[in-house]
Amino acid sequence: xxxLRSLVAIFYLIPALxxxxxxxxxxxxxxxxxxxxxxxxxxxxxxxxxxxxxxHEGEMHGDTSHxxxxxxxxxxxxxxxxxxxxxxxxxxxxxxxxxxxxFNFPLPCILYAKGHGWDVxxxxxxxFDFFGHGEGRSAYNGYVLDAGxxxxxxxxxFPSGSVALEGFVHEHKMVDGENKEIxxxxxxxxxxxxxxxxxxxxxxxxxxxxxxxxxxxTKNVVTMLLIAMLLAFAFFSIAKAYKTRDSMAxxxxxxxxxxxxxxxxxxxxxxxxxxxxxxxxxxxxSLFFFILGLNLFGQIPFLGGSNxxxxxxxxxxxxxxxxxxxxxxxxxxxxxxxxxxxxVPAIIKILILTPVEILGMFIKPFxxxxxxxxxxxxxxxxxxxxxxxxxxFGKLGESLAGGVVGAVVSIPLTIFxxxxxxxxxxxxxxxxxxxxxxxIGAATEEHHHAEKH
Amino acid sequence: xxxxxxxxxxxxxxxxxxxGVGSIGGKAMEAIARQPEALGDIxxxxxxxxxxxxxxxxxAIIMAFLVK
Numbered sequence: 351x352x353x354l355r356s357l358v359a360i361f362y363l364i365p366a367l368x369x370x371x372x373x374x375x376x377x378x379x380x381x382x383x384x385x386x387x388x389x390x391x392x393x394x395x396x397x398x399x400x401x402x403x404x405x406h407e408g409e410m411h412g413d414t415s416h417x418x419x420x421x422x423x424x425x426x427x428x429x430x431x432x433x434x435x436x437x438x439x440x441x442x443x444x445x446x447x448x449x450x451x452x453f454n455f456p457l458p459c460i461l462y463a464k465g466h467g468w469d470v471x472x473x474x475x476x477x478f479d480f481f482g483h484g485e486g487r488s489a490y491n492g493y494v495l496d497a498g499x500x501x502x503x504x505x506x507x508f509p510s511g512s513v514a515l516e517g518f519v520h521e522h523k524m525v526d527g528e529n530k531e532i533x534x535x536x537x538x539x540x541x542x543x544x545x546x547x548x549x550x551x552x553x554x555x556x557x558x559x560x561x562x563x564x565x566x567x568t569k570n571v572v573t574m575l576l577i578a579m580l581l582a583f584a585f586f587s588i589a590k591a592y593k594t595r596d597s598m599a600x601x602x603x604x605x606x607x608x609x610x611x612x613x614x615x616x617x618x619x620x621x622x623x624x625x626x627x628x629x630x631x632x633x634x635x636s637l638f639f640f641i642l643g644l645n646l647f648g649q650i651p652f653l654g655g656s657n658x659x660x661x662x663x664x665x666x667x668x669x670x671x672x673x674x675x676x677x678x679x680x681x682x683x684x685x686x687x688x689x690x691x692x693x694v695p696a697i698i699k700i701l702i703l704t705p706v707e708i709l710g711m712f713i714k715p716f717x718x719x720x721x722x723x724x725x726x727x728x729x730x731x732x733x734x735x736x737x738x739x740x741x742x743f744g745k746l747g748e749s750l751a752g753g754v755v756g757a758v759v760s761i762p763l764t765i766f767x768x769x770x771x772x773x774x775x776x777x778x779x780x781x782x783x784x785x786x787x788x789x790i791g792a793a794t795e796e797h798h799h800a801e802k803h
Numbered sequence: 804x805x806x807x808x809x810x811x812x813x814x815x816x817x818x819x820x821x822x823g824v825g826s827i828g829g830k831a832m833e834a835i836a837r838q839p840e841a842l843g844d845i846x847x848x849x850x851x852x853x854x855x856x857x858x859x860x861x862x863a864i865i866m867a868f869l870v871k
Contacts, residue, residue, distance in 0.1 A: 617847070717858070724861035725854075777854045784851065 421517035421536035423485055432741040438734040442657045442727055445569045446473040446500060450653055454478065457572060459500060461493060463562035469493065473500075473566075475512060489513045494535050494544065501544040502562045503535060508542055518544075570664065573656040577643040585639075614638055618784050622791040630790055633675060637668065638783040645726060645775035649768065659778075660726035662719070669719035672786045673712075680793040714789055718782060725778045729771040736764045809867040816863030823856035 448455040456474035463469075469491050476486025476495035486495030491510045492503045496518050516536040523532055534541035545562065567575075584603055591604045600608050619627040619634055644658045658664050686692065688707040691699055739760040744753025831849035835842055 717862075720862045720865070721855075721858040724865045725858065728861045728864055774854075777850060781851060781854050781858075 421519055421541075423487060423517050432738065432745075434735060434738045434742065437738060438731045441655060441734050442660055442730045444657075444661065446476075446495060446566055447478060448569050448572060448654055457569065458567050459493070460565040460567070461500065461502075461562055462565065463502060466492070466562075477514075485518065487515060489515055489535065489537070494518075496533055496535070496544060500564055500566060501533065503542045504545060505542050508537065513537060569654060569656050570658045570661055573644065573647060573654065573658050574664075577640065577647055577658075581639055581643055610638075611635065614783060618780075618787045622784070622787040624791065624795060626794055630675075630787070633671075634783050634787055637671075637786060638779050641668070641722065641782055642775060642779035645779060646772075648726065648730070649771055649775060651768075655730075657726065657730050659722055660730055662723050665719045665723045668722070668782070669715035672718060672789060673715040675786075676714075676789050676793045677711075679790060681796075683796070684793040714785075718785055722778055722782055725774055729767070729774055732767050733764055733771070736760050736767060739763075813864050813867035816860045816867075820856050820860030823859075824853050827852050827856065 446457055446459060448457055456472045456478075459469070459471055459473050459475075461469045471490060473486075473495065475488065475490040476493075477488040478486045478495060489503065489508070490512050492508055494501050494503065494515065516538075519534040519536060519541060521532045521534075533544040535544055536542075584607070588604050588607055591601065595601065595604075599605075614635055615627075615631060619631045623630055641659055644656075647653075648655065648657050648659065688711065689704060691703050691707070694703060737760060740753055740756035743756030743759070744750065827849055831845050834845050838845075
């Protein structure tokens with residue numbers, strides 16, 4: 351019956367996880383401090399000449415040099431070559447649209463800018479294309495949808511309300527030795543500078559700091575809520591089954607979850623956490639089932655293909671939870687081993703041991719974050735690369751025979767990789783839970799255990 | 804010659820992870836041959852250790868993507 355109680359405790363943790371994880375994924379923007387974007391420039395045609403040289407820096411899109419200065423929508427341009435890299439990155443990134451097959455469901459955009467106030471509207475206002483996650487053909491209240499992200503036009507002269515755009519311009523420039531993409535929206539022949547996307551990974555991948563906050567319910571957030579609700583439903587019904595079917599054999603979903611539950615309890619919690627395992631079992635189980643559910647949901651083809659556990663912001667929050675739990679529960683013995691290791695000469699402690707141990711405190715959750723992110727993202731990219739073989743061989747529909755050869759090569763490889771990814775989904779959820787348990791165990795173990803090492 | 808040196812780093816990381824996973828798998832096979840009754844435990848630990856080693860290679864791959 352004690353197991354039952356910790357099973358019920360999962361429900362308190364899952365919504366908490368969703369709430370904590372959901373916000374940084376879609377927000378994490380700061381007040382922007384750089385002066386370079388403070389004055390929003392309206393870029394005239396004249397300044398284009400000196401940026402032509404910079405346009406060639408963009409090696410990722412080999413054809414930017416002649417395309418860079420024409421206003422257009424990506425959907426209007428006939429593609430001549432299949433761009434595997436950008437397709438893969440498009441598929442692993444977050445979006446403001448939920449696509450199931452070829453149906454696009456607009457999601458709510460919740461935006462806040464200082465001095466401008468709140469804006470709450472459907473992403474359908476952006477008037478996106480059939481494969482709509484990329485671009486919106488309209489601006490709404492100064493916000494545009496470009497390259498799968500909501501961006502803001504800072505220029506006050508830009509009209510608010512729904513405005514039809516003429517296209518987007520992307521340029522590659524060298525800023526502080528880094529190759530950065532700068533985007534402009536075209537409206538009535540003028541180019542309006544766009545601020546970058548306002549998300550956690552937008553900043554990490556070179557997006558920078560913006561003047562607006564993006565609290566939108568993106569594809570990832572919706573998937574998280576969906577999985578949390580599914581898990582809540584499943585676990586409530588299982589918990590009820592334990593009450594009504596007491597001392598009977600498990601049935602249905604119950605018999606699927608029970609071995610996994612017992613596995614986490616007996617193989618992860620008990621050996622690593624010692625006598626305190628009961629206190630941390632709800633945390634471990636909610637981490638495990640939440641990660642597992644999201645991993646598996648992301649593997650389903652055509653159903654959004656959401657990549658939540660492959661989002662650095664999401665895994666960062668999970669790792670942060672681990673870090674906080676370890677730091678709060680760390681006992682005197684744990685801290686003394688970090689700050690002042692007993693039995694080691696003082697000079698070595700000051701010079702090497704203490705700095706290394708303090709760094710280790712942060713490196714542990716950092717690797718936790720990267721491991722989950724890297725495994726899931728790599729899986730999605732490999733699947734996209736193999737599917738992309740069809741388009742590469744078929745030259746985007748030019749050659750039917752090539753497409754058939756590509757499909758013959760690609761389908762078995764894709765099935766093989768997806769089978770492996772199914773395994774990876776379980777293993778990574780298990781590894782994350784296990785490492786969390788071992789970090790908590792190391793922080794809470796009593797003194798006499800530690801003298802063995 | 805196009806591309807970046809990040810691709811070489813990615814390959815080097817793959818070599819390292821390959822050696823690591825190979826040695827884990829080999830040792831696990833030896834252990835299973837020696838004690839077939841411990842198959843379950845050995846297999847679980849083997850998968851876990853292999854996942855940890857593989858994580859290093861995947862981090863290198865992501866870094867190679869980002870640095871590019």
